[in-house]
Structures are given as C-alpha cells and as structure tokens.
Amino acid sequence: MNAALAELKRRLAEVHDLQQVTLAMEWDQLVMMPHGGAEVRAEQLATMNGLAHERFTDPEVGRLLEELRPFEESLDPDSDDASLVRVARRDWEKASRVPTELTAEITRVASGAQEVWAEARARSDYALFRPWLDRNLELRHRYIDCFDPEAEVYDILLDDYEPGMKTAEVRAVFDRIKPELIALAAEVASPDEPAFMRGPFPEAEQERLSRYVVEHFGANWNNFRLDRTVHPFCSSFATTDIRMTTRYSETDLHSLFGSMHECGHGLYEHGVDPALERTPLCSGVSSGLHESQSRLWENLVGRSAPFWRWLYPTFEAAFPAVMTDVTADDLYRAVNRVEPSFIRVDSDEVTYGLHVIVRFELEQELIAGTVTTADLPEAWNARYADYLGVEVPNDQVGVLQDIHWSFNGFGYFPTYQLGNVISVQIWEKLVEAVPDVDAQIEAGEFAELGAWLRSNVYALGRRFTPQETIERVTGSALDAEPYLRYLQTKYGAGVAA
Numbered sequence: 001m002n003a004a005l006a007e008l009k010r011r012l013a014e015v016h017d018l019q020q021v022t023l024a025m026e027w028d029q030l031v032m033m034p035h036g037g038a039e040v041r042a043e044q045l046a047t048m049n050g051l052a053h054e055r056f057t058d059p060e061v062g063r064l065l066e067e068l069r070p071f072e073e074s075l076d077p078d079s080d081d082a083s084l085v086r087v088a089r090r091d092w093e094k095a096s097r098v099p100t101e102l103t104a105e106i107t108r109v110a111s112g113a114q115e116v117w118a119e120a121r122a123r124s125d126y127a128l129f130r131p132w133l134d135r136n137l138e139l140r141h142r143y144i145d146c147f148d149p150e151a152e153v154y155d156i157l158l159d160d161y162e163p164g165m166k167t168a169e170v171r172a173v174f175d176r177i178k179p180e181l182i183a184l185a186a187e188v189a190s191p192d193e194p195a196f197m198r199g200p201f202p203e204a205e206q207e208r209l210s211r212y213v214v215e216h217f218g219a220n221w222n223n224f225r226l227d228r229t230v231h232p233f234c235s236s237f238a239t240t241d242i243r244m245t246t247r248y249s250e251t252d253l254h255s256l257f258g259s260m261h262e263c264g265h266g267l268y269e270h271g272v273d274p275a276l277e278r279t280p281l282c283s284g285v286s287s288g289l290h291e292s293q294s295r296l297w298e299n300l301v302g303r304s305a306p307f308w309r310w311l312y313p314t315f316e317a318a319f320p321a322v323m324t325d326v327t328a329d330d331l332y333r334a335v336n337r338v339e340p341s342f343i344r345v346d347s348d349e350v351t352y353g354l355h356v357i358v359r360f361e362l363e364q365e366l367i368a369g370t371v372t373t374a375d376l377p378e379a380w381n382a383r384y385a386d387y388l389g390v391e392v393p394n395d396q397v398g399v400l401q402d403i404h405w406s407f408n409g410f411g412y413f414p415t416y417q418l419g420n421v422i423s424v425q426i427w428e429k430l431v432e433a434v435p436d437v438d439a440q441i442e443a444g445e446f447a448e449l450g451a452w453l454r455s456n457v458y459a460l461g462r463r464f465t466p467q468e469t470i471e472r473v474t475g476s477a478l479d480a481e482p483y484l485r486y487l488q489t490k491y492g493a494g495v496a497a
C-alpha cells in the first residue's frame with residue numbers, strides 16, 4: 001500500500017476511535033449516568049472531543065492529504081481508497097477552520113445545557129433554559145465566523161448534517177410541501193381518538209412487543225440494545241454495536257413507533273459495509289438519509305395496512321383487555337389518524353412536516369437575530385397556531401419539547417423532513433425491485449426488504465455525498481413529488497385499508 005495512505009488510515013482510525021468512545025459517553029449520559037455525574041461528564045466530553053479534533057486537524061494529516069493528491073488521481077473514484085481520501089479531505093478542510101478550544105467549548109456548554117434543558121422541560125420552565133440557549137447561540141455564531149463570510153449563514157449550519165445541501169434547496173422543497181400539508185391536514189383531520197388507543201398498555205407488554213417487531217426488522221441482540229430514555233435516539237459505536245432507545249407510557253403506543261423509528265437508524269448503521277469500520281466512511285451519509293431510513297421503517301412499513309394485518313394477532317394477545325371488538329382494520333385506521341397536535345415526535349405523517357417547517361423557519365430567524373430568545377416561545381406558539389391551528393398550552397409541549405437546541409444542533413431539524421421526502425423516493429425504487437413487498441410484510445417477512453436496503457443504501461456508508469447517494473439509489477435528485485403522491489394516495493380520500 002502507498003505509505004502516505006497507510007499512515008493516513010492509521011491516524012483516521014485513531015480519530016474515529018476517539019469519536020466513537022465520545023459517543024459512548026454521550027449515550028451513557030442520556031441513558032445510564034446518575035444526574036450528579038453531569039458536571040464532570042461535561043469536562044470529560046469536552047476533553048474527548050477536543051482531543052479528537054486536535055488529532056484530526058494535526059497539520060501532518062493535511063500534509064498527508066496533500067502528498068496523496070497525485071496518487072488519488074490514479075485511483076478509480078468509486079474505490080474505497082478514493083472515497084476515503086476525498087471524504088477525509090473535505091472533513092479536514094472543514095474541521096481545520098474551527099479552533100480546538102471552540103470545539104471543546106461548544107461540547108462543554110452543550111453538555112451542561114442538555115442537563116438544564118431536561119429539568120426545564122420537566123418543570124415547563126423556559127426561563128431556566130434560556131441563558132443556556134443564549135450561550136449555545138453565541139457559540140454557534142463563533143462557529144459560523146470560522147467559515148466563508150459570503151456564504152448564506154444557514155448553509156453553514158445545514159452542512160454539518162446534510163453535507164453539500166443548500167438552504168435554498170431545502171426552502172424550495174418545503175415551500176412546495178407546506179401549503180399541501182396544511183390543506184391535507186385540514187381536509188382529513190379527525191379529532192375523535194378511539195378509546196382503545198388510550199390503553200392501558202402495560203409497559204412490560206409494550207417492551208415485549210417493541211422487541212418482537214424490531215427483531216423481525218433485523219435487529220439482533222448480539223449487536224443491538226434497546227434501552228429507556230427521556231428523548232428516544234439511536235447511537236452506534238460500531239457496525240456491530242447499535243444502541244436504540246425508546247420511552248414508554250401506558251396510555252399510548254408511541255414506544256412501538258419510536259422503537260421502529262430508532263431501529264431504522266440502527267439497521268442503517270449496522271448495514272454499513274464492515275470493510276469501512278474504523279474509517280470516517282463508517283456511518284450513515286447524512287442526517288436526512290438517516291431519517292429516510294427511520295421513517296421508512298416507522299411509517300412506510302410500520303404504519304402500512306399489511307404490517308397491521310401481520311401484527312394484529314400478536315398485538316391482540318399482548319393487550320387483550322383493550323382489544324375487545326377491535327379489528328386489524330380499526331387498528332390500522334387508528335394508528336394513521338391525522339390530528340394536528342403539539343408534539344413533533346408523536347405526530348402523524350401528514351402534520352409531521354409542519355412541525356419541522358416551524359423549527360426550520362425559527363432557526364433561521366434566531367440565527368439572523370430577527371427572533372430573540374426572549375421572543376422565542378411566543379413566536380413558536382404563534383406559528384403553531386398558524387400552521388397547525390393549535391393553541392400551545394405551555395412551553396413543555398411547546399418550545400422546550402426537543403433536545404436539539406440544547407445540544408447546539410441548529411441546522412438539524414430540516415433533515416427530518418428531508419428524510420420523509422427521501423424515504424418515499426427510495427420506497428418507490430424498492431417496490432420496483434421487490435414488487436410483492438406488501439405480501440411479504442403481511443407474512444411477517446422483512447428479510448428481502450432489509451437486504452435490498454442494505455445493499456443499495458446502507459452498505460455505501462459515507463463513500464459518496466448525500467446527493468450522489470440519493471442519485472445512485474433513486475436515479476433522481478431530491479424530489480418532493482413522490483412524497484406528496486404517497487400522502488395523497490394514503491390520506492387524500494381518508495385512510496382506506
């Protein structure tokens with residue numbers, strides 16, 4: 001092997017290890033750590049992130065990347081080595097612009113802010129969280145200042161989650177979608193929730209059901225865990241070590257959909273080509289692509305009629321007390337009921353995008369300073385009244401509901417809705433390749449579906465850009481039309497079985 005390439009790989013593997021160990025500590029903070037550990041943990045995380053950043057931005061890495069330019073020319077651009085050098089160079093040029101002290105400070109403050117956010121959310125006390133939000137914003141501005149002053153500011157934030165994507169592209173897609181969603185929600189909303197959807201669903205049975213479903217989707221307990229947390233998420237420390245989390249409440253089924261969602265994230269990470277392990281190519285390519293997979297498993301599979309025909313007997317056996325006189329068709333309709341509400345993660349497929357668009361707009365305004373943190377709750381509530389037609393009763397179910405601004409994740413939210421859009425683009429291709437996918441789902445067979453996604457999407461890891469990945473899989477660029485068609489077909493005339 002080329003000596004410079006070998007040395008680059010050695011260094012990148014070390015950086016990757018440091019980053020994955022940091023992820024493990026973050027998982028621990030959210031899932032296992034006693035509250036009292038927070039202060040020291042923030043320092044530990046800042047040290048680890050600082051160390052990873054320092055090692056990665058070492059001038060020697062830059063020198064190796066320069067030395068490799070002629071060698072790179074000789075490589076097949078689709079080869080793993082070419083992808084590795086290309087992606088490492090892009091990451092390196094970006095990371096090198098940000099001082100290590102700033103990276104560490106962002107991590108330290110974010111870690112503290114998450115602890116305060118959790119408390120503020122529990123007490124519905126926005127004033128408690130606001131100073132931390134101010135500090136996060138100030139640090140985000142210092143981060144923005146590290147980049148091209150000519151760039152659209154939000155592009156810099158978006159690039160961390162959707163590399164190469166421009167705010168203008170997202171705005172174009174969202175502008176197309178927004179009026180359609182508002183109109184469709186108004187047309188098909190049904191406020192009457194069937195009584196059986198309020199349970200009670202005993203937690204132990206919910207957990208058994210979640211495990212049963214994700215096992216069928218392809219999560220195996222040799223490589224996956226499912227734990228409890230306040231805000232469900234999925235983390236992976238290796239393709240062989242996937243951590244899903246969910247939350248349980250006896251009066252709803254959110255744990256089941258949350259588990260299917262996080263399982264989609266987990267299957268993506270688990271399906272990355274093991275040859276990419278311990279390299280910067282070893283993860284999903286972007287937040288949007290990631291979300292396309294969580295939403296695909298949660299919605300296109302987990303809210304489909306064939307899925308509920310398959311799950312019905314198991315579901316009925318799990319909750320016999322609430323399932324008297326409830327058919328598979330009743331369940332399917334109930335889990336697809338559209339009703340504008342306050343909480344993004346619990347919302348239906350039609351209104352979900354509106355929750356994201358509220359955040360996308362407010363983030364741009366916060367960063368631009370046209371909305372201040374003092375005005376934020378009011379601005380939030382006004383937009384919910386506007387787009388979703390709901391009066392937000394308090395900040396707990398309003399502006400404090402999501403963790404993202406506490407971890408300084410400005411720019412993350414739009415990727416959720418991009419994921420919905422991309423999920424249907426991919427699904428249309430999948431149905432061409434696996435035409436009897438509905439029959440397979442109804443039979444509880446998910447292996448061919450999973451294998452297609454694995455070989456066409458997951459295995460690629462970060463070899464190509466998000467846009468190239470979408471093109472390779474679907475043959476087209478980002479496109480809102482399949483998604484809008486899907487919603488119209490499924491919901492337009494009311495949900496039919």
Ligand code: ZN
Nearest residue numbers: 261265291294
């Ligand atoms: Zn997700």
